[in-house]
Amino acid sequence: MQVKRRTVMAGLLLPALGGFTQHRADHPTAATSNGPVRGYRDGTVTVFKGIRYGADTGTRRFQPPSPPRPWTDPADALAYGPASPQTGSEPNQSEDCLFLNVWTPGLDDQRRPVMVYIHGGGYSTGSGSSPLYDGTRLAGRNDVVVVTLNHRLNLFGYAYLARLVGPAFADSGNAGQLDLVLALQWVRDNISAFGGDPSRVMVFGQSGGGAKIATLLAIPSAAGLFHRAATMSGQQVTASGPLNATRRAAAWLDALDLPPERAAEAAALPVDRLLRAAEIGDPVLGYGSLYFGPVLDDRTLTRHPFWPDAPAQSAAIPMIIGNTKDETRAFLGGDPANYSLTWDDLPGRMTLANMRIDVAPEGVIAAYRAMHPDWTPSQVFFAATTAARSWRGAIIEAEARAAAGTPAFVYQLNWTSPIDGGRRGAMHTDDIPLALDTVAALGSRAQGPQAQPMADILSRAFVAFARTGNPNHSGLPAWTPYDLKRRQTMIMDVPPRMEDDPRGDERRLFARIPYVQPGT
Template structure:
């Protein structure tokens, strides 16, 4: 997420006005003219697109499964975003356990239109984030791609993924409640999106970072079968879920942090949400750092790992795009921060060790990179190694697993276009978002608004909307990913090029030891 700190009114106004060509779009509010309507909901216009914001798709009691909300009833205004999920950070935005709201952008709220539907799940692992970020507002994607865009908020962290099943049958769904929220939202889309001009038979899910991981997890959940027809993940993978033993250890660490005894469930249910959010500072007993909550292999809602030992059979008929950026870790290991301060060849190995997720001797890793790329700087080796040893392996495993299983076609991309805004950023985690959403000048975007950014955006919008519309990317030159070729679309500065196995040497280096999914 961008992390931009704006008050609520400025946040909404900036996001709805952001993007090339819509700088003068009207601010959301009751004064907007030509109020569009779909079912019981009255939205607003933003340029040529109708927006319906803050539509409640379900309600849920704490640690309970969501209950769908009827689409009929008294007319309701849908003109501002609902509250976001409780979390650490983003404190300038209203947070509430009552956060099951979605948003719709459509070129035409006409049931006869039957446009393809693109449903977006946000990043932030399973712990934080929101679709109210201006980077992911859907008006430009809806207009330029001629699609209906839906963005979904859901429960997160302990509220959505805390594992309480060992403490009683009433918590049987805990550990995957956030996933059940997404299933409920997709059920809402299937039942109601026609009123907004969408085609319920052409629903594509797409998500960045944690949003992509949520999609990978859905692809192994039987209840998700038939709810979406194509998928795309952007720097987000879920090879394995959390085991119940590790999940219970994390719950115990969390309970200790907030001072609740393991059997005192009544106190846990009675505590204010703010106190539970404070407990998210608990130390993770498995990974270190803040406690991790994510989907759990509960054998009830999630009966197998998403991509281990193979691609889940139910996912193999779903055409899929998988992508990553060239310099993922430059987004969350600050080139100007303490990890890189004073780095040189004498200390790079010790700086590298905490940042990778494959258990190889970092001294050996550095030696291999130096021998292969003698002209690379210490900083370049550090970011290449942390990206390839942390953020990229899950995508390789998933794409290879689909190819081996004979899954319906898979397409892989790699974003190489460096940020023109920050020369130290390169092509970092989240940098593909403004290109796809067309939010090039939104707060938090590093894309710039030059001709290269515009061409890159046009290519990504064409590719993704093509998958939603026809089950294959809208770039004819983008060939499917197969083994052993591993053809990959490399997205440069306004250019797209097919390259076979573009980081083969790094892929093979890191494949010499197993990748362990964080949180498993």
């Protein structure tokens, strides 16, 4: 993989201009605390892409981010900034990746709700530049300001070198989270120039994005930077402990042929070499490549995100916790063999890599056959792997909020895309285009005549939540928060409905088995 470095824009030298905005034809200009930026119009929405919120991280690898050098001449914000270096097909990668994007109905003083979307891809891949995250419709149809962003990922954002190198890299295990804090500080300081309300900032994200948000809820330096939070199939119950994180870093350094006493040299090695070395097997999990994620470092992160309870610092922040009914069909549904399993095949498929908890498959299978005697082996496989993995984390977080007396609004997406005859169910990622109202975007699985009605239901709930802290709107039945008596859950479908404790039999089955966040 070739990783490109973005050429730093000229003129990033002098103090920023104050004031509000200027309008020049179709390229309106907004003033920020770092310097003016020039965007463009897309219908009724003004768009700014690639606004720099942090300095080049290549010169500060494994260290906390820093603000950019200020500039005076308007900087073009017409194209997405680079993504963090990563494996895979994400285009335009660079360590100079601290950029964000803004969609707004107006550069004025209307103080609209602000919806900051944090992308998924675990902690290792992705960017805020996906067509699925385009904020044009969400901003234009609902009079809100939408923000997406890029930050450091994988080893660049989460390789924990503190115990190997010392103070110079003391914050390396959470550098990616500190990037998010810096981006949210930029929103606090600048979003009013884009027609947004800095006192009504909602963060929302799917998969890894949701996990990053769950972690931010427990990071002291993030306190006060956002006022509502919504996670979609993305939880972070526990962070990686410092010893396991060090074990992973040591394995990675060994793949780089660096003994621990030379660990600091990784700060100067080529990007491609660092990424290749991270493809080795994970020494803690025993499956998959190296996991890099938030670390309990007693600096940035001083407690686990949702263990042993919900963090007190974010108790007053309203929260939505969502999942999809058939999460693991996104990961396991691409293998045709998983749709024709026999009862003899099933135990061998229910491995630690697929279940993510240490449990004997025979007992789980017997329990499912008793609970659902009409289910096929394949139905049991997809249901059990979903219930044991990300759904389990969502339930734990919902229970923790309820126990603290600050219950969350909980939903489960049941709406199923007709792609492949619906065989993938309501799988992981399916709520992205529905929440962001991007069903027509490239890569969207939301198809068929019910796709837009479903998007209207879910996106309006998120907009209402951003505006008031309550997701109820005229297209929903009364959505009440989740408590430990009824476990109220909004079933997102066409039409939507409320249910008490959906899949309660599966919840009770897995509640007796200790849960450890995958990766930690």
